Amino acid sequence: MQNAAQNNTDNDTGKNTEKNPSAPLEQLAALLEDEMKAVNALILQHMQSGIPVIPELAGHLIAAGGKRVRPLLAVAAADMLGYRGEKHHKLAASVEFIHTATLLHDDVVDDSDRRRGKASAHTVFGNEAAVLVGDFLFSRAFQLMVEIGSLDILRVLADASATISEGEVLQLTTKNNIAAGEENYMKVIRAKTAELFAAACEAGGMAAGGTAEQCAALRCYGENLGIAFQMIDDLLDYRDADAALGKNTGDDFREGKMTLPLLLALAEADAEEKAFWQRTCGDLKQQDGDFETACAIMARHGIFEKGLEKAAAYGRAAQQAIAPFAEETRIYPLLHALIDFVLARRH
Amino acid sequence: MQNAAQNNTDNDTGKNTEKNPSAPLEQLAALLEDEMKAVNALILQHMQSGIPVIPELAGHLIAAGGKRVRPLLAVAAADMLGYRGEKHHKLAASVEFIHTATLLHDDVVDDSDRRRGKASAHTVFGNEAAVLVGDFLFSRAFQLMVEIGSLDILRVLADASATISEGEVLQLTTKNNIAAGEENYMKVIRAKTAELFAAACEAGGMAAGGTAEQCAALRCYGENLGIAFQMIDDLLDYRDADAALGKNTGDDFREGKMTLPLLLALAEADAEEKAFWQRTCGDLKQQDGDFETACAIMARHGIFEKGLEKAAAYGRAAQQAIAPFAEETRIYPLLHALIDFVLARRH
Numbered sequence: 235m236q237n238a239a240q241n242n243t244d245n246d247t248g249k250n251t252e253k254n255p256s257a258p259l260e261q262l263a264a265l266l267e268d269e270m271k272a273v274n275a276l277i278l279q280h281m282q283s284g285i286p287v288i289p290e291l292a293g294h295l296i297a298a299g300g301k302r303v304r305p306l307l308a309v310a311a312a313d314m315l316g317y318r319g320e321k322h323h324k325l326a327a328s329v330e331f332i333h334t335a336t337l338l339h340d341d342v343v344d345d346s347d348r349r350r351g352k353a354s355a356h357t358v359f360g361n362e363a364a365v366l367v368g369d370f371l372f373s374r375a376f377q378l379m380v381e382i383g384s385l386d387i388l389r390v391l392a393d394a395s396a397t398i399s400e401g402e403v404l405q406l407t408t409k410n411n412i413a414a415g416e417e418n419y420m421k422v423i424r425a426k427t428a429e430l431f432a433a434a435c436e437a438g439g440m441a442a443g444g445t446a447e448q449c450a451a452l453r454c455y456g457e458n459l460g461i462a463f464q465m466i467d468d469l470l471d472y473r474d475a476d477a478a479l480g481k482n483t484g485d486d487f488r489e490g491k492m493t494l495p496l497l498l499a500l501a502e503a504d505a506e507e508k509a510f511w512q513r514t515c516g517d518l519k520q521q522d523g524d525f526e527t528a529c530a531i532m533a534r535h536g537i538f539e540k541g542l543e544k545a546a547a548y549g550r551a552a553q554q555a556i557a558p559f560a561e562e563t564r565i566y567p568l569l570h571a572l573i574d575f576v577l578a579r580r581h
Numbered sequence: 582m583q584n585a586a587q588n589n590t591d592n593d594t595g596k597n598t599e600k601n602p603s604a605p606l607e608q609l610a611a612l613l614e615d616e617m618k619a620v621n622a623l624i625l626q627h628m629q630s631g632i633p634v635i636p637e638l639a640g641h642l643i644a645a646g647g648k649r650v651r652p653l654l655a656v657a658a659a660d661m662l663g664y665r666g667e668k669h670h671k672l673a674a675s676v677e678f679i680h681t682a683t684l685l686h687d688d689v690v691d692d693s694d695r696r697r698g699k700a701s702a703h704t705v706f707g708n709e710a711a712v713l714v715g716d717f718l719f720s721r722a723f724q725l726m727v728e729i730g731s732l733d734i735l736r737v738l739a740d741a742s743a744t745i746s747e748g749e750v751l752q753l754t755t756k757n758n759i760a761a762g763e764e765n766y767m768k769v770i771r772a773k774t775a776e777l778f779a780a781a782c783e784a785g786g787m788a789a790g791g792t793a794e795q796c797a798a799l800r801c802y803g804e805n806l807g808i809a810f811q812m813i814d815d816l817l818d819y820r821d822a823d824a825a826l827g828k829n830t831g832d833d834f835r836e837g838k839m840t841l842p843l844l845l846a847l848a849e850a851d852a853e854e855k856a857f858w859q860r861t862c863g864d865l866k867q868q869d870g871d872f873e874t875a876c877a878i879m880a881r882h883g884i885f886e887k888g889l890e891k892a893a894a895y896g897r898a899a900q901q902a903i904a905p906f907a908e909e910t911r912i913y914p915l916l917h918a919l920i921d922f923v924l925a926r927r928h
Contacts, residue, residue: 285750339712342689365686365712366749369719373743376723380736388735389727396720402713403632 258571259301262310265564269309269323270302276327280374291367295334304434305330307459311438311452314565321441324378325387329434331375332391336398336430338368387437394433401425410490412516416497420461423468428460451555455569458552463576465545468493469538470579474529484525490515494544495537499528502535542577549573605918606648609657612911616656616670617649623674627721638714642681651781652677654806658785658799661912669788671725672734676781678722679738683745683777685715734784741780748772757837759863763844767808770815775807798902802916805899810923812892815840816885817926821876831872837862841891842884846875849882889924896920 263270281292305326312322342361372395379388405422408414435456439449471486472495486493492515500511514520514528532538552573559566610617628639652673659669689708719742726735752769755761782803786796818833819842833840839862847858861867861875879885899920906913 283747283750285747285754287754288747288750335716339716342708342712360753361689361708362753363750365689365715366746366753368712368716369682369686370743370746370750372716372719373739373746376735376739377743380732380739383732385727385730385732388723392720392723392727396717396724399713399717399720400630400632400635403630403635403710403717406707406709406713407632407634 258568258575259303259306262306262565262568262572263302265568266306266309266313269313269326270306272320272323273302273305273309273326273330276323276378277330280327280331280378281371283370287363288367288370291338291363292334292371295337296330302330303463304333304430307431307456308434308438308441310565310569311435311456312442314559314562314569315439315442315444315448316562317442319441321382321384322438324382325437325441326434328375328378328382328391329430329437331371331378332395332398333430335368335372335375336402336426338364338371340402382441384440387440390433390437390440394429397425397429401427401429405491408492410516410518411492412500412512414492416494419492419494419497423461423464424457427464428457431460431463432457448558451558454555455552458548458555459573459576462545462548462552462573465494465541465548466576466579469495469541469545470581471495472529472532472537473580474526474533484528487515487525487528488520490518494541495532498537498540499532499535502537503531507531546577549577605915605922606650606653609653609912609915609919610649612915613653613656613660616660616673617653619667619670620649620652620656620673620677623670623725624677627674627678627725628718630717634710635714635717638685638710639681639718642684643677649677650810651680651777654778654803655781655785655788657912657916658782658803659789661906661909661916662786662789662791662795664789666788668729668731669785671729672784672788673781675722675725675729675738676777676784678718678725679742679745680777682715682719682722683749683773685711685718687749729788731787734787737780737784737787741776744772744776748774748776752838755839757863757865758839759847759859761839763841766839766841766844770808770811771804774811775804778807778810779804795905798905801902802899805895805902806920806923809892809895809899809920812841812888812895813923813926816842816888816892817928818842819876819879819884820927821873821880831875834862834872834875835867837865841888842879845884845887846879846882849884850878854878893924896924 277296281289281296283289308326308329309322312325342364375391376388379391382388401422401424404418405426408418408422432453433456436449436453439452444452468486471483471493473483486496496511496515500508503511510524510527510531514524550573553570556566556569559569624643628636628643630636655673655676656669659672689711722738723735726738729735748769748771751765752773755765755769779800780803783796783800786799791799815833818830818840820830833843843858843862847855850858857871857874857878861871897920900917903913903916906916
């Protein structure tokens with residue numbers, strides 16, 4: 235695997251990506267358009283229920299679209315192994331349901347003041363409905379997997395689900411703990427984000443009847459892509475209003491989540507800055523202008539660049555992991571380029 | 582099946598139960614003590630996690646004990662078919678995890694004032710943790726089922742989980758709707774309660790390698806037992822403080838849930854009573870003394886007796902359903918007597 239990976243540095247795909255970093259994800263979606271149409275049809279079909287509020291609430295998140303990155307990965311992984319059946323459609327829909335259930339449950343908060351101005355599902359429909367519809371989607375995910383009929387795929391996704399909730403709990407219990415270090419952060423993002431990326435890719439390989447080695451390589455790709463993806467996401471939560479182009483920023487800051495930029499800033503902090511982070515993110519005693527100050531401190535220490543460097547290392551590991559598939563010329567180049575796309579995100 | 586059922590009316594078991602109505606559940610637990618020890622060990626083992634708050638919070642509900650009715654049913658069903666393996670232990674633990682996850686998610690409320698004085702998990706650990714640990718237990722349930730290795734059992738439990746959340750959502754969206762009738766109520770309790778009883782019994786039969794007919798009979802028993810169980814539970818929520826022996830009452834009233842006693846009372850209500858129910862349960866404009874008034878109205882109309890009659894009909898259906906197993910002398914008489922126990926509950 236490592237030899238193949240080395241052949242692959244500085245390849246053409248990488249250069250193309252620099253010119254148009256959004257291309258690979260869109261190209262992947264275009265290339266797999268028929269597959270993804272089938273997946274979307276399954277998603278819409280299986281989110282139906284005799285209880286009208288269920289598709290309404292689920293649709294609030296699902297029908298809105300989103301990039302469908304996780305189901306796209308599952309489909310791409312199977313396709314790259316030459317699979318032309320339909321099992322991976324159900325798998326991909328299932329993965330999207332697990333992701334959506336997680337989002338719904340993520341949005342349930344104890345203190346509704348904490349997510350100001352954000353019309354998340356729980357504020358529109360209430361905490362209880364958001365929880366219960368999340369449970370419904372989660373159950374639907376398992377119903378779809380039962381239909382696939384593979385205990386191995388079921389195991390991968392059941393394990394992933396348990397790990398995701400562990401990661402979410404760990405994040406919750408280490409929130410506002412300025413002493414929680416990078417090891418804790420890595421545990422959290424491996425579990426809450428990378429695990430489902432990994433499971434989607436691995437199970438995609440399984441649906442295609444891939445060998446154990448192929449499935450492990452796909453898993454490794456997904457995991458490292460997921461880590462890089464989450465790191466960039468966390469870094470971008472501290473971009474200032476000008477760079478945000480109307481997107482939400484500062485959510486992690488307002489909740490005092492111990493994410494990568496904060497950890498990197500803490501490592502560079504003098505006494506005054508440390509006191510600032512303790513007050514704002516440790517004690518959650520925030521006042522107007524604090525987020526702008528936080529962004530200014532981040533910029534002064536070059537935190538984005540430092541974080542990007544860390545994320546890029548995981549991105550390279552992801553690219554190495556799929557090197558054994560380099561001879562496949564349809565999907566492989568796009569999965570390779572997708573890493574550069576993720577690392578090039580600025581919004 | 583029906584002939585066998587007729588042979589079975591007025592049997593000895595029924596008479597014994599009248600003398601000591603709590604006996605059958607305890608006897609079942611005693612008879613299956615070794616099995617249930619194994620189930621409890623699995624429960625304790627699988628609720629562990631590297632994240633300490635998970636077993637803490639899960640233990641808040643699980644380790645506290647409870648009657649373990651649902652896992653007991655799964656084990657009893659398998660045992661009645663002569664099964665002596667270990668598959669049903671995992672199934673039973675899985676069923677208890679699904680039940681506990683449901684309880685945790687049930688306790689998440691939008692308005693924390695609504696459950697005064699009740700230290701439910703969400704008030705001790707917060708809404709978010711309760712939701713996430715529920716998700717964890719739900720995932721664990723599926724991990725355990727994957728270990729059993731039966732797609733049929735997985736299908737039954739995945740279907741049950743989806744149905745349960747649909748029932749919970751239906752209950753939520755018809756709360757405070759005085760016009761929601763008995764058909765709606767039956768849909769709710771079939772889904773949120775009877776479905777898991779049914780699935781536990783059916784899957785117990787499947788774990789034992791029962792025939793399709795046997796599994797269907799077990800499912801029918803569980804479903805009707807579940808309906809009777811929930812009806813009695815709902816009736817008892819309107820018993821007054823004297824009869825409650827320190828247990829919580831009035832929760833359904835305070836939330837304005839459209840449960841059996843309220844529906845029966847509405848059917849008998851004159852204009853003044855109708856206005857009372859509309860104000861208290863429809864508009865949720867409650868004041869001190871309202872619950873006592875509600876109980877007095879219920880007593881005046883003999884609502885408990887009317888409700889008991891309805892529950893008893895489902896109880897008889899449950900007893901008929903297992904009549905084909907009447908020749909089994911160890912478990913069958915206790916499952917039969919369990920119905921009378923459920924119907925005889927007064928606290």
